[in-house]
Amino acid sequence: MSNSTEPPVYTLAEGRPVQDPTTQVVLRGPKVRGGGLALLEDTQLIETLAHFPRERIPERVVHAKAAGAWGEFEVTHDITDITSAKLFNEVGKKTKVLARISTVAGEKGSSDTARDIRGWAVKFFTEEGNYDIVGNDLPVFFIRDPIKFPSLNRSHKRHPQTNVPDASMFWDFHNNNQEGVHCLMQLFGGRGVPASLRNVNGFGNHTFKYGKPEDGTFKYVKIHFKPEAGIKNLTDEESVRLAGEEPDYHVKDMYNAIERGEYPVWTMYLQVMDPKEAETYRWNIFDITKTWPHKDYPLIPVGKLTLNKNPDNFFQDIEQAAFSPSNLVPGIGPSADIMLHARMFSYPDAARYRVGPNYQQLPCNRALHVYSPYQRDGPMRIDGNYGGDPDYVRSSFRKIQTGPADVAHDEWVGKVSAYTSDVTDEDFEQPRDLWKIFKKNGEDKEFIHNLCGHLKNAVSEVQKETIKMFARVDEEIGKLIEQRLKELDHKKSDHMPSKKSK
Numbered sequence: 378m379s380n381s382t383e384p385p386v387y388t389l390a391e392g393r394p395v396q397d398p399t400t401q402v403v404l405r406g407p408k409v410r411g412g413g414l415a416l417l418e419d420t421q422l423i424e425t426l427a428h429f430p431r432e433r434i435p436e437r438v439v440h441a442k443a444a445g446a447w448g449e450f451e452v453t454h455d456i457t458d459i460t461s462a463k464l465f466n467e468v469g470k471k472t473k474v475l476a477r478i479s480t481v482a483g484e485k486g487s488s489d490t491a492r493d494i495r496g497w498a499v500k501f502f503t504e505e506g507n508y509d510i511v512g513n514d515l516p517v518f519f520i521r522d523p524i525k526f527p528s529l530n531r532s533h534k535r536h537p538q539t540n541v542p543d544a545s546m547f548w549d550f551h552n553n554n555q556e557g558v559h560c561l562m563q564l565f566g567g568r569g570v571p572a573s574l575r576n577v578n579g580f581g582n583h584t585f586k587y588g589k590p591e592d593g594t595f596k597y598v599k600i601h602f603k604p605e606a607g608i609k610n611l612t613d614e615e616s617v618r619l620a621g622e623e624p625d626y627h628v629k630d631m632y633n634a635i636e637r638g639e640y641p642v643w644t645m646y647l648q649v650m651d652p653k654e655a656e657t658y659r660w661n662i663f664d665i666t667k668t669w670p671h672k673d674y675p676l677i678p679v680g681k682l683t684l685n686k687n688p689d690n691f692f693q694d695i696e697q698a699a700f701s702p703s704n705l706v707p708g709i710g711p712s713a714d715i716m717l718h719a720r721m722f723s724y725p726d727a728a729r730y731r732v733g734p735n736y737q738q739l740p741c742n743r744a745l746h747v748y749s750p751y752q753r754d755g756p757m758r759i760d761g762n763y764g765g766d767p768d769y770v771r772s773s774f775r776k777i778q779t780g781p782a783d784v785a786h787d788e789w790v791g792k793v794s795a796y797t798s799d800v801t802d803e804d805f806e807q808p809r810d811l812w813k814i815f816k817k818n819g820e821d822k823e824f825i826h827n828l829c830g831h832l833k834n835a836v837s838e839v840q841k842e843t844i845k846m847f848a849r850v851d852e853e854i855g856k857l858i859e860q861r862l863k864e865l866d867h868k869k870s871d872h873m874p875s876k877k878s879k
C-alpha cells in the first residue's frame with residue numbers, strides 16, 4: 378500500500394487506471410429499458426469475480442485458528458558452554474521472530490476458548506538460517522508414535538457421518554491409546570483453557586540436542602517459555618460462555634494488547650541433561666508423553682521473547698507462515714525421537730501443499746541469508762531463481778562454501794529399541810504424581826468437573842472404558858468420574874453417538 382497522503386489511483390491488477398470500480402460494462406439494446414448483456418471484454422468484472430474464489434488457500438489441517446505477531450528474542454544468559462548456535466552467542470544479542478499461537482482441533486473460524494491444546498510456534502530469523510520451535514502450551518503430548526497422528530486428530534474433529542465433534546469417538550480413541558492419559562489430565566485440568574494467549578506456557582516438547590559441532594559435545598535439552606504475565610486460565614463455564622459471545626476472544630486480546638504497547642513477554646529456559654545421565658535416567662527421554670521433573674533438571678534461563686508488532690496483513694504474514702521442527706541451525710539438532718523425525722518431514726510437506734513449493738521465498742518465511750541453488754523453478758518463483766548459477770552439485774564453474782557440521786546424531790541411549798506404543802504402568806506414574814498435585818492444589822474437583830462435562834456426551838460403553846483408564850492412574854479418579862457421571866446422567870445430552878456402522 379502506498380504511504381503517500383494522496384489517495385491511490387485505482388487500477389486493474391496489471392496497473393491500468395480504471396474509471397469506476399463499482400460498475401460492469403453493459404451492452405444495452407436500443408429498444409428495451411434496463412437489462413443488457415455482459416461483455417467478455419470487461420476485464421475488470423472478470424478479474425474481480427475470478428480472483429475472489431481463489432482468495433483461499435487450504436487452512437492448516439490442524440492448528441487452523443490462531444493469532445500471530447512479530448517480535449524479538451534477546452539473550453539474557455550465557456549458554457555458550459552448551460551450544461555454539463550463533464543466535465545464543467552473546468548476552469544482549471537480539472533476533473527477529475515471528476510467532477503464531479493456535480488452537481488445534483477447530484477450523485479457522487472456530488472458537489478461541491475451546492478446551493484444547495494451544496500450539497506455540499516461533500520462528501527465529503538467525504544469521505545461520507531460520508530456527509523454529511513448534512511446540513504446545515502443555516509439556517506432554519497424546520501419542521508417541523507418529524503413525525497415530527491423523528487418527529488422533531480425526532477423533533478430536535468432526536464425526537465422518539454427523540459432521541459434529543463427537544465425545545464417543547474422542548474418548549474411544551484415548552481409551553485404546555492410553556499413552557495419552559498424562560496429556561488428557563493436563564487438558565482437563567485447570568490449564569485446559571487459558572485466560573489469554575499472553576498467559577500460556579510454550580514448550581518445545583521433544584528432547585533436542587544443543588551442542589558444539591566443533592568439539593563434538595552436546596547436551597539433551599527440553600525447552601520452556603514462561604509468560605511474564607503468569608499462567609491464567611478460564612473455568613469451563615467462562616470458556617463456554619465466551620465461545621458463544623466472543624468466539625475470537627483470544628485473537629482480539631493479543632492484537633489489542635500489542636496495539637496498546639502491552640507486549641506479551643516470555644522467558645526462555647532450558648532443562649539440560651548430560652548424555653551420560655540419559656542412559657540411566659528413569660524415563661525414556663525420547664518419549665513425548667513424559668516430562669523431566671524440575672527437581673531432577675531445574676530450569677536454566679536463556680533469554681526473553683517479546684511480541685511487539687502486529688502483522689500488517691494477517692493472510693500474508695501469518696496464514697502463509699510455515700513453521701517446521703526441521704528448521705534447525707548449526708549447534709541445534711534433533712534427538713532420537715521418532716515423533717520429531719516424522720514431524721520434520723510433515724511440516725514442509727504440508728507447506729508445499731498449503732502454500733506452494735516456493736513458500737520459503739515469502740517474507741514471513743524467508744531466511745536472512747539463503748543460497749540454495751539446487752532448488753530451482755517451481756510456481757511463483759520471485760527471487761531471481763539464482764540466475765545462471767549452476768543448478769547441479771559439484772560444478773567447477775561456481776564454487777560454493779559449506780557450513781559447519783551438524784550436532785552429531787550418533788548417540789543412542791536408553792530404551793530406544795523398546796520404543797513402541799505399548800502402554801505399561803510406567804505411563805501412569807507421572808499422571809499419578811499429577812493427581813497428587815491436583816489434590817494438593819485443590820484442582821482435583823475442577824478436573825473431574827471438566828472431564829465429566831465432556832465425557833457425559835459419550836455412549837456408556839465408551840464411558841466405562843474411560844473410567845477404567847483413569848482408575849489405572851488412581852482408583853479414586855475412576856470412582857469420582859463414575860459418581861459424577863451418575864449425577865449428570867439425567868441431564869445427558871442428545872448428542873449423536875458415533876456407534877452405528879452398517
Ligand code: HEM
Binds near residue numbers: 496
Ligand atoms: C501444525 C503434523 C505433532 C505442534 C501441524 C501441521 C501438520 C502437523 C501437518 C500443519 C502445518 C501447516 O499446514 O503449516 C504433525 C504430525 C505430528 C505432529 C505428523 C506427529 C507426528 C505435533 C506435536 C506438537 C505439534 C507433538 C507440539 C508438541 C504443532 C503446531 C502447529 C502444528 C504448534 C501449528 C504451526 C503453525 O502455527 O503454523 N502439525 N504434528 N504437532 N503442529 Fe503438529
